[in-house]
Amino acid sequence: MPAFKTLDDLPADLSGKVALVRVDLNLPMKDGSATDVTRVEAAKPTILELTDKGAKVLLLAHFGRPKGQRSSTLSTSFVQDAVEDVLGKEVMFISEVSGPVVEQSLGILRNGDIGLLDNVRFWPGEEANDPDFARAMAEHGDLYVNDAFSAAHRAHASTEGLAHLLPAYAGRAMEAELKALDAALGSPEQPVAAVVGGAKVSTKLDVLENLVGRVRHLIIGGGMANTFLAARGVDVGKSLCEHDLTATANRIMDEADHAGCTVHLPYDVVVAKEFAANPPSMRTCNVHEVAEDEMILDLGPQAVEALGDVLKTCRTLVWNGPLGAFETEPFDTATVALAKTAAALTESGSLISVAGGGDTVAALAHAGVKDDFTFVSTAGGAFLEWMEGKDLPGVAALSA
Ligand code: ADP
Ligand code: MG
Numbered sequence: 001m002p003a004f005k006t007l008d009d010l011p012a013d014l015s016g017k018v019a020l021v022r023v024d025l026n027l028p029m030k031d032g033s034a035t036d037v038t039r040v041e042a043a044k045p046t047i048l049e050l051t052d053k054g055a056k057v058l059l060l061a062h063f064g065r066p067k068g069q070r071s072s073t074l075s076t077s078f079v080q081d082a083v084e085d086v087l088g089k090e091v092m093f094i095s096e097v098s099g100p101v102v103e104q105s106l107g108i109l110r111n112g113d114i115g116l117l118d119n120v121r122f123w124p125g126e127e128a129n130d131p132d133f134a135r136a137m138a139e140h141g142d143l144y145v146n147d148a149f150s151a152a153h154r155a156h157a158s159t160e161g162l163a164h165l166l167p168a169y170a171g172r173a174m175e176a177e178l179k180a181l182d183a184a185l186g187s188p189e190q191p192v193a194a195v196v197g198g199a200k201v202s203t204k205l206d207v208l209e210n211l212v213g214r215v216r217h218l219i220i221g222g223g224m225a226n227t228f229l230a231a232r233g234v235d236v237g238k239s240l241c242e243h244d245l246t247a248t249a250n251r252i253m254d255e256a257d258h259a260g261c262t263v264h265l266p267y268d269v270v271v272a273k274e275f276a277a278n279p280p281s282m283r284t285c286n287v288h289e290v291a292e293d294e295m296i297l298d299l300g301p302q303a304v305e306a307l308g309d310v311l312k313t314c315r316t317l318v319w320n321g322p323l324g325a326f327e328t329e330p331f332d333t334a335t336v337a338l339a340k341t342a343a344a345l346t347e348s349g350s351l352i353s354v355a356g357g358g359d360t361v362a363a364l365a366h367a368g369v370k371d372d373f374t375f376v377s378t379a380g381g382a383f384l385e386w387m388e389g390k391d392l393p394g395v396a397a398l399s400a
Pocket of ligand 2: 358359
């Protein structure tokens with residue numbers, strides 16, 4: 001893991017200092033209020049640690065996609081209440097991110113107070129990573145803290161540019177995320193298993209390419225498994241399948257072979273003639289027995305048992321993508337069962353389990369094991385780019 005500074009590297013007393021703190025306040029909203037404040041809760045320890053040290057904290061965040069223009073509906077003032085509720089402190093809303101309004105506000109804020117700057121994406125310099133724009137923001141701060149891993153795959157002024165202009169630190173949530181991801185794929189305990197599921201191979205090609213060279217077991221599930229089965233000559237009926245990617249699937253399996261990585265495809269599957277909850281045509285069969293008018297919607301019980309046995313031989317698991325069409329009963333069965341096995345192995349101390357991805361997080365929550373994994377990343381795009389083995393500019397800038 002590249003070295004980066006954390007809040008541990010800060011002096012005990014930050015009175016008189018201004019900390020520019022990049023956080024994720026892109027909260028889901030309904031009728032003008034936040035419906036989920038998880039992201040604020042994630043940033044809370046960092047914010048309060050800085051205010052406890054006496055710093056004036058300026059929160060810097062994006063909210064929606066205003067595309068470089070002020071928008072009356074996308075001001076961060078809409079999340080001010082949520083931020084105050086979670087922090088249990090008053091927060092001053094500041095309608096700019098630089099200039100005299102920010103300077104005057106800093107004159108009013110006392111040590112340990114918090115200001116909330118407006119949506120940084122109102123200014124085109126943010127997404128362009130314009131050095132002048134970053135410099136104008138940096139003018140107001142003595143240090144920069146990035147606690148928004150979810151935005152770290154973007155090289156923007158507030159996620160990347162600022163880190164080069166001020167002493168830069170990873171916040172506590174960022175630090176936890178980086179440590180967990182490093183434990184999963186950076187310098188993991190061996191052997192490592194990866195579960196890659198979800199709908200399509202085409203959206204996860206880079207993930208697969210990166211993983212075959214790094215893990216001992218590659219477990220392929222979901223609609224993606226259909227493409228791999230088809231590549232092996234299995235007739236998958238009318239299953240979701242990218243027939244144009246069978247050559248790619250074969251190449252990935254060859255690469256895995258060379259790298260000493262075992263690719264696990266299911267022996268048995270759950271099929272149905274129509275995609276609906278509990279369809280009467282549903283049955284479990286061997287992958288070689290799928291009829292022309294049937295589609296594969298989940299892995300079968302034998303496959304799940306075999307995969308559970310694989311996990312029992314591993315020390316580390318990294319998981320992205322559900323094993324079946326888990327939103328529709330009972331095609332959540334394989335995902336829920338394997339998730340519970342992984343949770344139990346984690347609990348007993350034999351497995352380090354790290355998972356991420358929008359639908360994966362929803363599936364683990366549905367299985368009731370989200371809190372039983374070692375770490376579940378809610379970072380979405382940043383998590384996937386990390387699984388692809390890409391350097392995240394926001395992280396790289398912290399270690400520069
Ligand atoms: P994530 O958001 O965790 O990265 P994806 O978006 O790649 O995951 O994939 C999730 C989707 O894959 C879910 O909507 C699920 O219904 C779908 N899926 C999984 N298995 C199948 C299958 N056999 N047939 C059709 N869709 C599937
Ligand atoms: Mg998804």
